[in-house]
Structure formats: C-alpha cells, structure tokens
Amino acid sequence: MLRRVIFWTLLICTGCAMYACKKMDGTFEKYIQKGGRLYAGRPANVTLSGGLNRIMIRWPRGADASVVKARVFWNLKADSLEIPITSSMDTVTCIIDNLPEKEYSFTIRTYDGEGNASVPLEVFGRSYGTKYLSRLLDRPVISSQQKRNGEMFIAWGEADTLLGAFATQVKYVKLNGDTVLKQINVDSDTTIFADYKTGTSYLYRTLFLPEKGAMDTFQTSYVKQVVVEYVAPASIDLSSRYLKNYTVPFQRATYDGARWGTLQGWTTNAVVSNQGPAGNKIYGGYDNINSSASLGTQKWGDGDPAIPNGKIYQTIVLPAGDYEVRWNTDGNTGAVNRGTDPRYVVVAAGNTLPDLANLSTALASVSFVTSVDRFSVKTTFSLEKQTTVSLGLLINFVQGQQAFRGGNFRLWGPDL
Template sequence: MQRAFIIAGMLTLLFACTKMDEYRDKYMENGSIVYPGKMDSVAAFSGKNRAEIRGLFTSDPKITKYKVFWNSRQDSIEVPVTRTSGVDTAKVIIPDLPEGLMSFEIRTYDAHGNISIPVNTSANVYGDLYQSALINRGIANAEMQDDGSALIKWADAGSDAGTVSMRIKYTDNTGVAHDTLVLSVLTDMTTTLPAFKSGTGISYQTAYLPNATAIDTFYTAFEAFSVKADVTALYLKNTGPFDRATYDGGRWGTLAAPWVTSANVINHSGYGGYASETWLNAGGFLVMESGWSGTANIVNGKISQTTTLPAGNYIFQVACYTEALDPVYIVAAAGSALPDISGLSGALGYGSFPSSKYVSATVSFKFTLEQEEEVTLGFLATMTSGNQYWRVGSVKLIKN
C-alpha cells in the first residue's frame, strides 16, 4: 500500500513538471523576459507650463533610450541615451503642459526593445492662473534720509510666499538711472538707495518661485512707488524763519516775495503779515492779527505763494501758534490764487488750526495732482470775533 502511494505521488509530480514545461514553451519561446535597469533617483520639477524630469542611470550599460509618458500615456517624449562606464544623468524638459498637477511615467529601453518596469513621479505645473495672483511685495515706508539716500522698508513676507528678489529702478541726484536687484529677506528688510533724487519715486517688480525647486521664475509687472521727501526747497521759497520786504523798525513788517499778502492783512499802519517777535529769538514769523489796539478786522485774509508742481501726492505742513477765535485755514488751490472761505470745497485740499487758544501745533493736509500744474499754497482766515492773533514759524511741502 505504501509503495502504491509513492508511485502515485511521483506520477503527479511528473505531470506537474510537464505542464510547467508546456507553459514555459508557450510564453517564453524567445527566451527569458529581460527588463532593462530602471531610471534611478527620478524627480519632476515645476515650471511655467512645463516640467523637467531628472534621474540617474547607475547600473545597466545596455540602456539606449528612455521615454516619458503623461496625460494618461496619450503623450510621450523619447530621449536617446549614450551610456558611459560611470553614473549618467538624465534630464529632459516636457513642454506645453496645462496648469495643474501632472503625473509622469518613465521607462527605459535597450537595443532589443526590452522595456523596464515603470517609475512614476509628479509635479505641479504653473501658468497664467498662478501669474495672475502675484502682487508686488508691499512697501511699508519709503523716505528720504538726511544723508541724501532713500530708505525703503519692506513689508514682511511669509515663508511660503515664494518671494525671491525685488528689482528697483530709480534715478540718482546727478540724473543717472539705476537698475538694482536686491535679494528678498522675509522680515525686517530694508534697502538703501544712495544719492537718491529727491522728489522722485521708484519703479519696482518682484520675482517669485512657486516652490523651492521650480525651474522658472515668475515676475510681477513694474509698479511705481513714491519716496517720501521734503521738497520744500525745490518748490517753495522764504519758508521760515521768514524774510521781510519792509519793516517798521519795531515789530511789524511785510513778507518778502514770493509771498503775496492781501491788503486787509496789512492792517498795522501799512505793515502786516510779518512780525519779528524778538522775544522768541527765532527769526521772523508769518502772522495775522486783528482787534488789538483797534486793529481792523480781517475778512478772507490771504497770505500765499504760487508754484508749479509735478504730478504726485503731497503734504503741506506748517508749525503754528494760535490765539485765534475764528477758524484759520491752510490751503492748496489750483491756479494762481486762494479761494475765499466760501469756496474752500473747491480747493485741492485744506486743513485748519486748532480751535483752542494758546496752542502750538503742527498742522498738515494731503492733496494729489494727477498732472503737472500751477498750485497756490497759503493761509486763509476771517478774524472778526475780537482780539485775535496767530503766527507760523515755518512751512514744509512733502512729496509722499
């Protein structure tokens, strides 16, 4: 009985080997299956409507080409390979890709048409959608410095923003144009532009990488930005301490050009608009006074000067002391004259002195010019409510 079992087992094993031989003969008529070595260290890198595939050939010397497939294998590119005795690098650009996540399949081939097992990788592809979302890095402040340079303080950038650099175009104080590239620092970043031409601005763009290994850099459009500067000396004269044209030998006088003083402000026996105020030991002042010692009231009294300003944003600023009872205005108006108080709404801009008496203050307002034009800057007041007086020690014009 035991011998019968042994014989049966041997017959079964023989039958199985016969079937295996038949399978081998059917499917391996041309010999064993050969797989070329696959590409090693494969990576895909993002680009602008393209991607780059990189990898290494480290072993199989028989590889003659490789193919990259994408778009569900509907598209492919073939790259010939010439192997050396060492490690060879594979690198190919896949162009004309749509924006979004793209998957790639890489296979190698030998001269006999044998194909390697696949290697898969993926990368985000960027394009117009990403580009449209980019904005210039923010500027927290840009201002002239005492040494004649311009200091730009950049807004902080997030670590995932992809900000690479900023390119700045500007003109120096000799008229020479500069084109400067500064590498981005995420926080507390400042840039100094030496010998900057006061009253001008910068034009700048920002460069971005969508991720750290991207092969393409994206750029914003150039954008203009004003550099805050004291342009008083460029456009105004006799700005304090104030010079006089005439003087009574004591306290009162009239302001020297280019200031123009309305006749009703000259209410101290032919003098007015200027006072020496010698007890302050600070030079001459621009003033209006009424009521004291029977001095005549002032209605729509004006002290102003006219200049031509280029397009831009401006701040008119004055240092004042007031004992006024009625409103006192500082004004910017288009043209060669200030309006009356009733026409203030048509001015380019205006501000007012503090309403309390015995107050020193710095008063300012902003105005904008869309184009170069003639502008009149100055002071406007009606003073009819009793003894009143105010003085100004200096004026400033700041281009912002």
C-alpha cells in the first residue's frame, strides 16, 4: 500500500514539473528557432509618423530584457540607423531625417548583448515635402465684416479636410493694440471677435496634418484680409419657410362643430382650452365665429374659465441673424381685441414661452392691448448662432370680458 502512495505522489510531482517547464518554455520559445538557434525579442506594435522629409518610428521596449540595440534599414538596406536600447526606456524612438518625399519600407531588427538578432520586421511609412505643400490651400473666407457695436465676424468656407486641414490661425489686433493669435477649428463655420480693433486688417493661415499622428504640422503662408462694414441681408417674409398655419383662414386640428376648436401646427397649454360643455373644456385657440377661422380665444365674463399664463406658440430652429415677428388683424373680417388684461407677442429661447412673471427673460415681447378691435404690432430679436426658439402669444385673461381674434402671425428675417 505504501509503495502505491509513493508511486502516485512521484507521478503527480513529475507531471507538475513538466507542466511548469512547458509553460516557461512557452515564454521564450518565440525567441528560439527549431534546432536551437536563439533570437532576440522582435518589436511589436510599431507606429510610424510622417513629417517634413522625415519619419519617426516608435515601439514599446518589449519583454526581452537582453535586447540592447536595434537597427533600422531602408533603401534595400543601403541605409541604416542604430538605436541603443536601455532598461530605463519605456518606448524606443528613432527619427530618420533627410528622406525625400515618398513611401518607404523599413526593416527593423533588434539585438541582444551576445549579438543575436531578432526575426526581421518590415513596416511602411511616408515622408512629406514640397509636393504635398504645393497642394495645400487656405480655407476660403466668405466674408469679414464688422458691426456697428464693434463686433467683427468671419464667415468661413469649407476647409480641405481630405488633405488634413484641421484648424485656421488668425492674427489680429485687439482693442488695446495688442496683436494676438487665435486658432479656430475647421468645424466652426463662423468666428466672432468681440475685441477687434476697428480699422485694422488681419492675417490668417490654415494648418494641416497629412496623416493621423503626423510628427509635423504643415501650414499655408499668412494671407492679409480686409474687414468691411457689416451690411445686413435683405429682410424677407420667412413665414412659409419656418411657420405652420400662420394666416387666415387658420386650420383647425379639432372642432366642436359650431365655433371653437384647437389649432393645427400650434402648441397650446391646458389653460387655453377653456371652451366646451361643462366638465369637458377641450377647445381653445381656434375661433370660427361668423366663419372667420381665426387664431383667437376669449374669457367672456364668469361663464368662461380664466386663462392665466395662456400660451399659444410654435417652436422652430433659426440660424444666426436679425428677425422681426409681426402680429395683426389683416384679412380677418371677424377680428376683435377686447379688454385690457395682459396679452403679448413673445419670442423666447428654448421649447416654450415664459410665464408673465418671467417675461423679462424673453428674447423679445410686445403688448397688443388696444382700445379698438384692429391691431398691428411687431417685435424684433437677434440671434448670434443657430438657436431653438419658441414664438407666439402669451395671455393672462383672468377678469371681465377679454377676447382677441387675429389674422396673421408672420416671421421676417434675412434670406440666408
């Protein structure tokens, strides 16, 4: 019995030892050729970065601690460069200069202290020179204009990203007389300078990287650009471009079959729906009295629920520019404007209109309280960049007899 125990114990120990040796051999077998020849550890994860008549080659030092140097060969091994490798290195780096512009094939071999070389590794890279530089063009400037408030803006054309354009540098004079350099990403189509000195010109150039991770940045020569006085584009009626259902006869989404309904294409909050049978007030915003098909509503005495902070609006996205909203009774034979409770045309950034208490946060507003049934009001606003805006009517009908019916809600602005 004892002999069997000893036999099995020896067998298990021998198996473990063989497994351990096999695993250790696996660590080094990549450095040993069949037949016993020893190779130094070969580079891995090699990256090449092209530059101006030069190329940088880099790779992690690797696990083989015996490696002491590397040689890089090119031009069919007619040229080579030796790189010492020390234990303190994390990354091996070499820069090969004086390379005429073209594609290159490089062969890399490492060596240990005994002179054993690695299996050769072939990698490819490109250097850049006058041919590449001759193809680089400045990003176009569509216009450079300065507004009366001193603000200067540059409208950019498309940059040549296929050739590696990634930024434009602008050298300009500030209000205090200092010359500064500002770098603008090619994703920006307009650049605004709030501190630009009137009466000066600016210089600009475009920056390029011919490949991802390129070791050199290429640029065009500076070009002088004159700034002219800003002239606003002609203002046109943009209603059909941005608004829905903006003029008489207004289209309804729902209808009670007699007079009241809801508006198609407009957003109304719950309090505007103050018309309908008792317990089912579901209509408001559309008034078809005398077949007028109006944008309108009312709180006519105690018979109608109050409309505190009633909102009727549309939400749209507008580009930068100067705009005007016009609200009037033109074309509506059934127009009215009764009472003096607050009623405003409002434009606000975002997806809704503010409450009356926060009206000062709006981009623009104007009251349309009048002493007669006819009205015509307008309000203006400016956007410095593309913005989501809500525009429409804010009413606060809470007492007495209040009503309005309008004819046109229009948006005017630049023909961009």
